[in-house]
Amino acid sequence: MCNFLYIHIPFCISKCIYCDFFSVPFDKTLSEEYVNALCKELILKKQNIKFLKTIYIGGGTPTVLSEKSLSQLFKCLNDNFNFSSDIEITVEMNPGTLDELKIHTLIDSGVNRFSVGVQSFNDNELRFLGRIHNGENAHNTFKLLKKYNLENFSLDLIYGIPGQTMESWKFSLENAVNLSPSHISTYELTLEKNTTLYKLIKDSPNHFTMLDEDLIIEMYNFAIDYLSKNGFEHYEISNFAKPAFKCIHNLNYWDRGEYIGIGAGSHSFFNNVRTSNIMDINEYMNSINSNVLPIKESIVITPREELKEFIFLGLRKKEGINIKKLISSHLVNEKLLNALIKDFIDTGFLELKEDYLRLTQKGILISNTIIVKLFEKLEI
Amino acid sequence: MTKNIRNFSIIAHIDHGKSTLADRLLEYTGALSEREMMEQVLDSMDLERERGITIKAHAVRLEYKAKDGNIYILNLIDTPGHVDFSYEVSRSLASCEGALLVVDASQGVEAQTLANAYLAVEHNLEIIPVINKIDLPSADPNGTIKEIEEAIGIDCSEAILASAKEGIGTEEILEAIVKKIKPPAGDDNNPLKALIFDSWFDNYLGVIVLVRIFEGRVRPGMRIKMMAEGGIFEVSRVGIFSPKMKDVHELFSGEVGYIIAGIKRVTDTKIGDTITDADNPALEPCPGYKDIKPMVFCGFYPTQTHQYENLRDALNKLRLNDSSFVYEPETSLALGFGFRCGFLGLLHMEIIKERLEREFDLALLSTAPTVVYRVTKTDGEIIHVENPSLLPENYLKIEEPYVLATIFVPSEFIGPVLDLCQEKRGTQKNFAYIGKDRIKVDYELPLNEILWDFYDRLKSISKGYASMDYEFIGYRESDLVRLNILLNGEIVDALSLIVHKDKAYYKGRELTEKLRGIIPRQMYEVAIQAAIGNKIIARENVKALRKDVLAKCYGGDITRKRKLLEKQKEGKKRMKKFGKLELPQEAFLAVLKVK
Numbered sequence: 001m002c003n004f005l006y007i008h009i010p011f012c013i014s015k016c017i018y019c020d021f022f023s024v025p026f027d028k029t030l031s032e033e034y035v036n037a038l039c040k041e042l043i044l045k046k047q048n049i050k051f052l053k054t055i056y057i058g059g060g061t062p063t064v065l066s067e068k069s070l071s072q073l074f075k076c077l078n079d080n081f082n083f084s085s086d087i088e089i090t091v092e093m094n095p096g097t098l099d100e101l102k103i104h105t106l107i108d109s110g111v112n113r114f115s116v117g118v119q120s121f122n123d124n125e126l127r128f129l130g131r132i133h134n135g136e137n138a139h140n141t142f143k144l145l146k147k148y149n150l151e152n153f154s155l156d157l158i159y160g161i162p163g164q165t166m167e168s169w170k171f172s173l174e175n176a177v178n179l180s181p182s183h184i185s186t187y188e189l190t191l192e193k194n195t196t197l198y199k200l201i202k203d204s205p206n207h208f209t210m211l212d213e214d215l216i217i218e219m220y221n222f223a224i225d226y227l228s229k230n231g232f233e234h235y236e237i238s239n240f241a242k243p244a245f246k247c248i249h250n251l252n253y254w255d256r257g258e259y260i261g262i263g264a265g266s267h268s269f270f271n272n273v274r275t276s277n278i279m280d281i282n283e284y285m286n287s288i289n290s291n292v293l294p295i296k297e298s299i300v301i302t303p304r305e306e307l308k309e310f311i312f313l314g315l316r317k318k319e320g321i322n323i324k325k326l327i328s329s330h331l332v333n334e335k336l337l338n339a340l341i342k343d344f345i346d347t348g349f350l351e352l353k354e355d356y357l358r359l360t361q362k363g364i365l366i367s368n369t370i371i372v373k374l375f376e377k378l379e380i
Numbered sequence: 381m382t383k384n385i386r387n388f389s390i391i392a393h394i395d396h397g398k399s400t401l402a403d404r405l406l407e408y409t410g411a412l413s414e415r416e417m418m419e420q421v422l423d424s425m426d427l428e429r430e431r432g433i434t435i436k437a438h439a440v441r442l443e444y445k446a447k448d449g450n451i452y453i454l455n456l457i458d459t460p461g462h463v464d465f466s467y468e469v470s471r472s473l474a475s476c477e478g479a480l481l482v483v484d485a486s487q488g489v490e491a492q493t494l495a496n497a498y499l500a501v502e503h504n505l506e507i508i509p510v511i512n513k514i515d516l517p518s519a520d521p522n523g524t525i526k527e528i529e530e531a532i533g534i535d536c537s538e539a540i541l542a543s544a545k546e547g548i549g550t551e552e553i554l555e556a557i558v559k560k561i562k563p564p565a566g567d568d569n570n571p572l573k574a575l576i577f578d579s580w581f582d583n584y585l586g587v588i589v590l591v592r593i594f595e596g597r598v599r600p601g602m603r604i605k606m607m608a609e610g611g612i613f614e615v616s617r618v619g620i621f622s623p624k625m626k627d628v629h630e631l632f633s634g635e636v637g638y639i640i641a642g643i644k645r646v647t648d649t650k651i652g653d654t655i656t657d658a659d660n661p662a663l664e665p666c667p668g669y670k671d672i673k674p675m676v677f678c679g680f681y682p683t684q685t686h687q688y689e690n691l692r693d694a695l696n697k698l699r700l701n702d703s704s705f706v707y708e709p710e711t712s713l714a715l716g717f718g719f720r721c722g723f724l725g726l727l728h729m730e731i732i733k734e735r736l737e738r739e740f741d742l743a744l745l746s747t748a749p750t751v752v753y754r755v756t757k758t759d760g761e762i763i764h765v766e767n768p769s770l771l772p773e774n775y776l777k778i779e780e781p782y783v784l785a786t787i788f789v790p791s792e793f794i795g796p797v798l799d800l801c802q803e804k805r806g807t808q809k810n811f812a813y814i815g816k817d818r819i820k821v822d823y824e825l826p827l828n829e830i831l832w833d834f835y836d837r838l839k840s841i842s843k844g845y846a847s848m849d850y851e852f853i854g855y856r857e858s859d860l861v862r863l864n865i866l867l868n869g870e871i872v873d874a875l876s877l878i879v880h881k882d883k884a885y886y887k888g889r890e891l892t893e894k895l896r897g898i899i900p901r902q903m904y905e906v907a908i909q910a911a912i913g914n915k916i917i918a919r920e921n922v923k924a925l926r927k928d929v930l931a932k933c934y935g936g937d938i939t940r941k942r943k944l945l946e947k948q949k950e951g952k953k954r955m956k957k958f959g960k961l962e963l964p965q966e967a968f969l970a971v972l973k974v975k
């Protein structure tokens with residue numbers, strides 16, 4: 001039985017140029033039908049969920065939904081599931097999609113964690129990224145949150161934007177910290193195929209270039225230093241939190257806990273099977289409306305894959321992985337592992353404390369290489 | 381009987397249309413039904429069809445009812461056009477009384493036109509010039525005829541204008557074959573003398589030998605002997621290709637056909653060897669037999685060590701079919717266990733590598749090709765060095781193989797061509813105008829220098845118009861040194877090369893720079909150095925990898941991330957580990973990119 005729930009809202013007002021997540025332009029009628037389908041899917045999967053410890057509503061931009069749709073969704077959740085007393089309910093939102101009415105609806109529905117996609121406080125950068133808001137919109141959103149004494153809110157920031165300077169990155173971080181959020185996520189802008197940004201950079205490399213690697217590293221390191229100085233714990237590669245404000249829902253992913261995903265393109269992990277839902281919204285709804293689970297792919301996780309997941313997910317966390325647990329899986333050769341770890345520790349990429357193996361700051365930067373080496377050397 | 385037989389070859393420069401013309405002849409004489417007809421029928425290997433080149437010789441028997449009312453047996457031998465296989469071409473020609481010299485009317489005489497025509501003249505063949513591709517708008521038949529007369533000195537007054545593509549001139553060609561080419565001489569009652577001009581291994585039948593019978597006859601039950609190799613076998617079947625295999629009771633003098641005699645290895649049937657009657661042997665073999673030696677060597681290593689056995693089996697199987705290719709196990713400090721392999725030339729090497737990867741599904745790493753050096757050691761012993769890392773520290777002298785290269789080039793490009801030959805340590809031997817705007821130059825060049833990028837550069841500086849052919853002329857002493865490459869202070873034996881002293885510094889610098897671009901960034905910095913003996917002559921650095929991290933797992937999509945990491949791991953499989961370093965295949969061929 002599962003306690004963690006993810007709900008995907010694949011609608012946005014317009015597409016940001018770097019975005020390759022699954023989202024389509026918002027359409028009121030479609031979104032209403034979609035929410036109907038979400039409620040049906042919740043009921044189809046009801047027997048897998050005992051009571052809920054977290055609900056995470058992500059997107060896309062969940063706050064583009066009307067109050068009516070949002071209320072409907074939460075009513076369905078309340079009617080069908082028990083919530084644990086300390087439940088964490090997160091909603092992702094973008095500045096400019098939130099008004100007083102919606103805030104009310106969310107608060108009344110029990111939402112207690114707000115994740116705001118600010119990305120930057122520099123208007124030029126926001127415009128370049130194709131965001132629908134500017135810095136002022138962001139400030140207004142936070143004013144609104146504060147007005148209701150909401151203190152568990154998180155900000156997403158992006159670094160590595162073409163044209164971005166160290167100064168403007170500092171500016172965004174300072175603005176973020178001054179709002180005293182409980183949580184901050186920083187993401188490096190990566191160039192994904194099938195995005196406008198990708199085309200832009202391929203077509204006019206003289207006008208647009210991705211930032212120099214050294215500058216990006218400097219930005220990342222600066223964020224780590226600056227945020228820890230300001231009381232944020234760097235608890236995962238991209239995430240920082242004030243004490244007691246880590247995102248419980250996301251930690252569950254990295255701990256390989258089970259979760260149920262609802263909505264087009266969402267993912268679930270249940271009974272050792274990882275499944276993903278159909279992405280196409282209409283196909284998804286058709287399937288739900290004929291009472292068929294909209295499964296696109298389901299993969300039974302083998303012990304080998306389990307071990308790989310354990311390693312690469314665990315190493316994302318500051319806390320690291322318990323090597324006792326690694327060894328007890330019987331898939332790794334203890335001698336091999338020890339030799340390998342020693343090598344990485346000697347070269348300053350990993351550290352080992354009380355059976356917990358973790359990446360150093362130097363190691364985090366090349367974590368993929370290290371993880372792949374571990375896979376390779378451990379022959380998994 | 382023999383007076384109605386005509387044995388002929390088709391010779392030409394690469395791509396001038398030999399195989400296409402063969403198609404037309406097959407079609408015209410009805411050897412193949414239309415349904416069986418496909419382009420370049422005789423190129424049977426997948427590789428031949430894909431690359432559009434002929435790699436092995438082929439023979440086919442045609443029956444032609446000539447205008448004089450008689451039926452003639454025409455044995456057509458299609459030959460490979462590439463210089464790597466020139467010995468095989470010479471044996472094919474030795475099996476014939478005549479040759480069609482095909483020249484592309486839009487290209488004119490090229491280096492191999494000349495080389496092959498000279499070979500034909502040497503073998504006293506009747507040469508019938510065929511001016512091909514006259515359908516092309518850019519065809520210049522008259523100019524081409526003039527070039528042939530001037531460059532080769534044969535009479536072209538009766539040259540045939542043809543288009544193999546459109547079937548123009550086919551009948552005329554067949555008539556010329558019948559009228560101009562002599563029927564084979566020879567006597568069925570003499571002791572058997574059959575020249576081997578090709579052989580291959582068939583899984584069911586064993587070795588199939590293609591022969592031209594010069595004297596005597598051969599039939600099943602006979603005991604035959606290879607005059608040079610010495611093997612004795614009992615014939616089980618003989619037959620002809622028409623073009624499919626067809627057994628006959630006996631092959632007679634003058635005929636072309638196959639012999640099957642329970643032979644297990646192609647190495648027992650060397651091309652150019654003479655087959656005779658073991659119980660009534662001929663006094664002497666057909667002339668011209670040479671035990672050809674591979675000219676170019678390289679190392680093949682499996683990228684995954686567990687494929688070593690598979691590689692050995694695969695090499696063994698290919699060798700069954702190709703006696704001109706040799707291999708033996710070798711060990712490299714950098715690459716582990718592999719094989720040193722010898723080839724007739726670079727094309728031959730590429731073909732073998734491609735077949736190993738394709739037909740045997742092996743992931744191979746090959747080291748840069750090298751020529752064979754002849755080294756006189758301090759104690760006077762002479763050794764052949766096929767692997768640069770095995771060159772002894774001290775020696776009395778070192779010699780390298782030289783070739784005589786013949787280059788054809790439009791006069792407007794002659795300047796850069798001469799510069800190139802100069803740069804490659806060439807000595808000019810001859811210079812002549814062919815026609816009014818083409819030049820033929822002969823250069824003596826170290827084979828080593830033309831192995832690298834010579835041909836590609838020749839083509840590019842002449843906008844593709846230059847052509848080249850070469851022949852081995854012997855060993856010459858040279859001022860050569862071994863250039864070692866060190867990675868993080870350790871010599872990588874598989875990257876060593878032998879270079880001329882005057883070029884060592886330049887090559888060292890270029891090579892380290894190329895390697896810097898090829899070696900991917902790793903967890904640690906990589907220092908690349910080039911050294912002669914203990915002296916470092918160039919160095920470069922590959923900075924350590926600094927950033928390789930994935931940002932986010934959206935909405936719990938763990939599988940995608942796992943697959944990404946697994947893909948990254950797969951990519952590493954193709955890398956060769958060298959201590960802590962990982963080197964891609966390109967690193968071992970970097971030397972080829974150095975001008």
Ligand SMILES: Nc1nc2c(ncn2[C@@H]2O[C@H](COP(=O)(O)OP(=O)(O)OP(=O)(O)O)[C@@H](O)[C@H]2O)c(=O)[nH]1
Nearest residue numbers: 394395396397398399400433434461513543544545
């Ligand atoms: N237009 C035209 N093209 C021709 C003619 N004859 C051959 N070709 C083309 O020329 C190319 C080379 O022909 P091949 O018959 O493969 O030449 P080849 O001499 O056997 O080549 P190698 O075996 O590689 O030496 C092919 O693309 C043919 O289609 C012709 O008469 N006219």
Ligand code: SF4
Nearest residue numbers: 012015016019023060
């Ligand atoms: S708001 Fe987020 S999900 Fe929507 S387009 Fe922009 S980056 Fe993509």
Ligand SMILES: [Mg+2]
Nearest residue numbers: 398399433434
């Ligand atoms: Mg051909």
